[in-house]
Amino acid sequence: MRKILSVIKREYLQIVKTKGFIIGTILGPVLMVALIVIPIVGQLISVGKQETIGVIDFSQQMFDELNKKMDHKLKDGTRRYLLEKFELSASIEDLRSQLSKKVLDKELSAYLFIPENVAEGGEAEYISLHTTDFEKIKDISGALSSVIIERRLKKEGLNPQKISEYLRPAKLTPVKVTKKGEEKDIGATFMISYLLVLILYMTLFFYGAIIMRGVIEEKNSRVVEVILSSLKPFELMVGKILGIGAVGLTQYSIWALFGFAASKYSKSMLSSFFRLPSDFRLPSIPSYIFIYLVVFFILGYFLYATFYAAVGSMVNSEKEAQQFLFPITMALVIPIMLIMFIMRSPDSTLSVVLSIIPFFAPILMLLRICILLPPFIQVGGSILLLILTILLMIWLTAKIYRVGILMYGKRPNFVEIVKWVRYK
Amino acid sequence: MNALEIENISKRFGDFYAVKKLSLKVPGGTIYGLLGPNGAGKTTTIRMVMNIIIPDEGSVRVLEEKMDERMKERIGYLPEDRGLYPKMKVGELLLFLAEVKGLRGQGAQKEIDFWLERFDLSAWKNKKVEELSRGMQQKLQFIVTVIHKPELIILDEPFGGLDPVNTKLLKDIMLEMKEKGGTIIFSTHRMEQVEMICDNICLINKAETVLEGNLSQIKKQYGKNTVVLDYDGDGSFIRNLSEIEKIDDYGKFMEIKLREGQDPQSLLSKLVGKIAISKFEVREPTLNAIFIDKVGERDEKDTLSH
Numbered sequence: 001m002r003k004i005l006s007v008i009k010r011e012y013l014q015i016v017k018t019k020g021f022i023i024g025t026i027l028g029p030v031l032m033v034a035l036i037v038i039p040i041v042g043q044l045i046s047v048g049k050q051e052t053i054g055v056i057d058f059s060q061q062m063f064d065e066l067n068k069k070m071d072h073k074l075k076d077g078t079r080r081y082l083l084e085k086f087e088l089s090a091s092i093e094d095l096r097s098q099l100s101k102k103v104l105d106k107e108l109s110a111y112l113f114i115p116e117n118v119a120e121g122g123e124a125e126y127i128s129l130h131t132t133d134f135e136k137i138k139d140i141s142g143a144l145s146s147v148i149i150e151r152r153l154k155k156e157g158l159n160p161q162k163i164s165e166y167l168r169p170a171k172l173t174p175v176k177v178t179k180k181g182e183e184k185d186i187g188a189t190f191m192i193s194y195l196l197v198l199i200l201y202m203t204l205f206f207y208g209a210i211i212m213r214g215v216i217e218e219k220n221s222r223v224v225e226v227i228l229s230s231l232k233p234f235e236l237m238v239g240k241i242l243g244i245g246a247v248g249l250t251q252y253s254i255w256a257l258f259g260f261a262a263s264k265y266s267k268s269m270l271s272s273f274f275r276l277p278s279d280f281r282l283p284s285i286p287s288y289i290f291i292y293l294v295v296f297f298i299l300g301y302f303l304y305a306t307f308y309a310a311v312g313s314m315v316n317s318e319k320e321a322q323q324f325l326f327p328i329t330m331a332l333v334i335p336i337m338l339i340m341f342i343m344r345s346p347d348s349t350l351s352v353v354l355s356i357i358p359f360f361a362p363i364l365m366l367l368r369i370c371i372l373l374p375p376f377i378q379v380g381g382s383i384l385l386l387i388l389t390i391l392l393m394i395w396l397t398a399k400i401y402r403v404g405i406l407m408y409g410k411r412p413n414f415v416e417i418v419k420w421v422r423y424k
Numbered sequence: 425m426n427a428l429e430i431e432n433i434s435k436r437f438g439d440f441y442a443v444k445k446l447s448l449k450v451p452g453g454t455i456y457g458l459l460g461p462n463g464a465g466k467t468t469t470i471r472m473v474m475n476i477i478i479p480d481e482g483s484v485r486v487l488e489e490k491m492d493e494r495m496k497e498r499i500g501y502l503p504e505d506r507g508l509y510p511k512m513k514v515g516e517l518l519l520f521l522a523e524v525k526g527l528r529g530q531g532a533q534k535e536i537d538f539w540l541e542r543f544d545l546s547a548w549k550n551k552k553v554e555e556l557s558r559g560m561q562q563k564l565q566f567i568v569t570v571i572h573k574p575e576l577i578i579l580d581e582p583f584g585g586l587d588p589v590n591t592k593l594l595k596d597i598m599l600e601m602k603e604k605g606g607t608i609i610f611s612t613h614r615m616e617q618v619e620m621i622c623d624n625i626c627l628i629n630k631a632e633t634v635l636e637g638n639l640s641q642i643k644k645q646y647g648k649n650t651v652v653l654d655y656d657g658d659g660s661f662i663r664n665l666s667e668i669e670k671i672d673d674y675g676k677f678m679e680i681k682l683r684e685g686q687d688p689q690s691l692l693s694k695l696v697g698k699i700a701i702s703k704f705e706v707r708e709p710t711l712n713a714i715f716i717d718k719v720g721e722r723d724e725k726d727t728l729s730h
Contacts, residue, residue: 006523014511222507226568228476229501230524232493406476408505419438 003231007239008246015210015247025251029258032195048074052082053140054099054111058092062114062147069143081139084108096127103129112140119148190343193370196293197363199255201336204300204362207248208308208328212321214240215312215405224405233402241305248301252294259290292369292379299386300362303393304328310397313404320411335363346371356382358389396421425452425488427576427607428473433482435468442468444631445482450609450624452487455602457618457639458611459711460628461719466611467504469628470580473609474501487575497526500574504581504611506565510554514545517553518567525572532571539567543593562590566597577601579610583617595621615712625711627718634718643708650709651688653678657699667691672713679713 015021057063063085072080086095099111110128118124124144126137150160176189218224227236311324338360342351346368355364355374361382368374403420404412412420428450435443443465450456460466471477473484475491484491487498509517515536522532540546543563548556556564562585569577579598583591598608598621612618618625618639625642627635635642653659654677662678663671667690670681682688688706695701709717 002528003524003526006520010512010516010520013516218509221510222503222505223509224507225471225476225503225505226501226507226521226565227524229474229499229503230496230521406471423437 004235004239004242007231007236008243011214011240011243012246015244016250021247021251025254028251029255029262033258033262048080050074050078050080050082051109051136052084052107054084054086054102054108056086056088056092056095056099056111056113058088058116059114059118060116061151062118062144065147065150066114066143069147070139072139086111100127103127110136112144114144118144119151189371192289193343193367194339196289196370197336197339197367200293200297200300200366201332201363203248203251203297204304205332207244207301208304210247211240211244211305212308212312212325213318214244215309215401216315216318216321219313219405219408220316228405233405234398237306237309237398237401241302241309245298245301245305248297249294252297256290256294288373289370292366295383296362296366299383299390302390303358303362303386304332306390306393306397310400310404313401314407314412314417316408316411331359332363335360335367338364339367342367343371347374352378356385358382358386361386399423426450426485427452427454427487428456428609429485430469430473431483431485433469433472433479433484435465435472435477435479441631443472443479446628446631446633447482448626448633448636450607452607453602453605454607454623455598455621456607456609457622457625458609458628459613459615459618459625459715460611461613464628465631466628467580470501470578470609470611473578474499497572498575500569500572500577502565502569502577502579502582504584506562508553508561508564508568511552513550513552514540514556514564515549517564518571521568522571527572535571535573536567539571543567559587559590562586563593566590566594570597570601574606576607576609579608581612582610583612583614615710615715619711627715629719635714639711642714643711646709646714648706648708649682649684649686650707650713651678651680651682651691652703652705652707652710653680653695653701654703655695655699655701659699661698662695665691665694667694679710681709681713 055063055066057066063083067083070079070081070083074080086099088095090098096113099108102108103111110126113125113127115122115124126140131137146164153160153163218227224236231239307328308325311321311328314324315321335354338354342355342364345351351364351368352374354360355368356378357364365374365379365382369379373379399421400417403423426449428448430446430448432445432447433443434441434445446465446469458466458469468477472479473486473491475484475493475496486495489495512520518536518540519532522528522535527535536549537546540549543566545556545560545563545567548560553561553564569579577598579594582594586594598610601608622639624637625635625639626633656676659673659678662668662680663673667682667686668680669683672679680691682691692701692704695704
C-alpha cells in the first residue's frame with residue numbers, strides 16, 4: 001500500500017507541477033467566466049456604430065415609410081441606421097455596380113434593392129460585405145415587412161394599428177417548478193447543464209489521454225521493468241490512475257471555489273460597474289448538482305482511465321493508439337450528440353434507458369440531473385451499474401496491461417489481446 | 425545457503441516454450457553467470473525470478489524464502505532494457521525508486537547523496553534525467569539497482585552498451601558486493617566476462633539447461649587438451665596436422681583442440697621454425713569453446729533428428 005502511495009505521489013506531482021496544468025486550471029475558469037460575461041458586458045457597455053445603408057427603391061413608394069420604421073436607436077439615443085436614397089438615374093445595372101463599389105469602399109455598410117412588385121411578393125435584396133449580421137438583417141426585413149403589410153392593409157381599407165393589436169402574440173414565460181417553489185427560467189438551466197456536461201466531457205477525455213500518455217512514456221523509456229522489479233503491474237496501474245485522478249479532483253476543487261465565488265460575488269461586482277435591471281438574477285445552481293458532477297467525474301474517470309491505461313500498454317506511440325481509442329471516443333461523443341434529445345424529453349423511457357447505460361451514464365445522467373432530478377432509484381441504479389462496470393473493466397484491463405507493458409514492437413491484434421487476457 | 429533456487433520452472437507463450445523445466449541453484453556470496461545465445465530464455469527466466477511474469481509451473485525460492493512481492497525489496501534488478509523517467513529530476517527519481525523498494529525518509533536521502541557523491545553525479549541532483557549524458561544515465565541506473573542495499577542483485581546483460589569506464593565501474597560494484605557477502609547473478613552471451621568473474625554458471629539453450637555448475641569444475645571435466653597459440657606468420661599448414669581435432673584460427677591467435685591422447689609437445693615441435701611463436705599455452709578449453717561445443721552439438725542433433 002505504501003508503494004502505491006509513492007506511485008500516486010509521483011504521478012500527482014509530475015502533472016501538478018507542469019505549466020500546462022497551472023495554466024489550464026486558472027485559464028479554464030477565466031475562459032468560462034469570459035465566455036459568459038463578455039457578451040453581457042459587451043451588450044451593456046457597447047454603444048455600437050451608426051451605419052449608412054443605401055436604398056434603391058424601384059417601387060418608388062417604400063423609402064419614406066421604411067426610413068420611419070428603421071428608427072432603431074443606439075445606446076446614446078442616436079439612430080442606428082441612416083438610410084440614404086439613391087435615385088434611379090442611369091440603368092439599374094449601373095446603379096447597382098456603383099453602390100456595390102460604395103459597399104466595397106466601406107462608404108455604405110450595405111444597400112437594399114427593393115423591386116417594383118415588392119408589395120405583391122417580389123423579392124428585395126440585401127447586399128453587404130458579409131451576410132452573417134443576423135440582427136441587422138432581421139431589423140431590415142422586419143421594417144420592410146411591416147411597411148408592406150401596412151400598405152396592403154390600407155389598400156383593403158383596414159386600420160393597420162388595430163390589426164397589429166389584434167395580432168399581438170401571447171407572452172409565454174418558462175417557469176421551472178421545484179420543491180422549493182417556482183423560479184423563472186430564461187435559458188439558465190440550459191446554459192448551466194450544457195456547461196457542466198461539457199466540462200465533464202472535456203475533463204474525461206483530457207485525463208484519459210494523460211493516463212495513456214504516461215503509460216506509453218513508461219513503455220518507451222523502458223523504465224517500466226525497473227518499476228516492476230519493485231511493484232506488481234496492477235499496483236503500478238492503480239497508483240497511476242489514482243494519482244492522475246487526484247490531479248483531476250484538485251482541478252475540480254479549484255474550479256468549484258471559482259464557481260462558488262463567482263455565484264456569490266459576481267452580481268454585486270457586476271452591479272457596481274453597471275446599472276443592472278431590477279429583475280436581473282444570476283441563475284442559481286442547486287448544490288447537489290455540484291456533488292453529482294464530482295461523483296460522475298470520479299466514476300467516469302475510473303471507467304475511461306482503465307480503458308486508456310490498457311490502450312497505452314498495447315501500443316508504442318500515441319499515433320498507434322488512435323485505432324484502439326475509437327470505442328472510447330464514440331462512448332464519449334454519442335452522449336454529447338444526444339444532449340438536445342435528452343433536454344427535450346429528460347424523462348422519456350429512451351432517455352432513462354440511455355442514461356443508465358454505463359458508458360453513457362456519466363454524461364447523460366448528469367445532464368438529466370441538471371434538467372430535472374430523476375427518481376433516486378434511477379440515479380442510484382446508474383451509479384451502481386457504473387461501479388460494477390468499472391470493477392469489470394479494472395479486472396479486464398489489468399490483465400491486458402500486465403502483458404502489454406512488457407511487449408514492444410508489433411501492435412497486437414484482437415486475437416492476441418484475447419490471448420493476453422488468458423495468460424496466467 | 426542458496427541465494428536462489430529455481431526448480432523446474434516453465435513458461436509458455438502460446439505454443440512456444442520460452443523456458444522449459446529449468447532448474448538451478450545459486451550459492452550465496454558468489455557471482456553466477458547465466459549464459460546462452462540470444463533468445464535462449466535468459467530474460468524470461470530472470471523475469472520469472474523477479475515475479476514480473478508468473479511461471480506456468482515450478483517454484484522459485486530466493487534467500488531461503490518463497491519468492492513473492494515482499495522479497496522484491498531484498499533484490500536489486502537491472503533489466504536488459506534499461507530506462508528511467510526522462511522528465512524527472514535525478515534526486516526525485518532516486519527517491520521514488522528507493523521508496524518503492526521500501527527505503528524511505530532520511531535513510532533514503534543519505535543513500536542517495538552517498539551514491540551520487542561516489543559516482544560524481546552530485547552536481548546533477550536537481551537536473552532532469554534527460555539532460556544527463558548516456559554514460560551518466562548508465563551510472564544512475566546502477567545506483568537505482570543497489571540503492572536499497574539488496575542481498576541479491578540480478579543483472580540482465582549488464583555490460584551491453586557500456587563504455588569502458590562504466591564497464592569497470594560495474595565490475596567493481598559486483599566484486600565489492602561479493603566481498604560484503606552479497607550474491608550476484610548476471611546474464612550474458614559474452615564468455616570472456618564470465619570467465620573473469622563468475623564462480624558458477626548455467627548454460628541455457630533453447631529454453632533448457634545445457635550445463636550447470638561450478639565453472640572450474642566444468643572446465644576440468646573438459647581436461648587440458650587445448651592449446652592457445654599467439655603467433656606470427658602463415659599458420660595455415662597447422663590445420664592439416666594429425667594431432668589436431670578442431671581449430672579456431674583468428675590470424676594471430678589460435679585455439680586448438682587436440683585429438684584424444686595427443687601430446688602438446690609434439691605439436692610444438694612441428695611448429696618451431698615455421699611460424700614465430702610468442703605464446704604457447706596448454707590449458708582447459710575457453711568457455712567460448714565449451715559454449716560453441718555444447719550449443720553446436722545440440723543444434724546438430726536437432727538437425728539430425730529432423
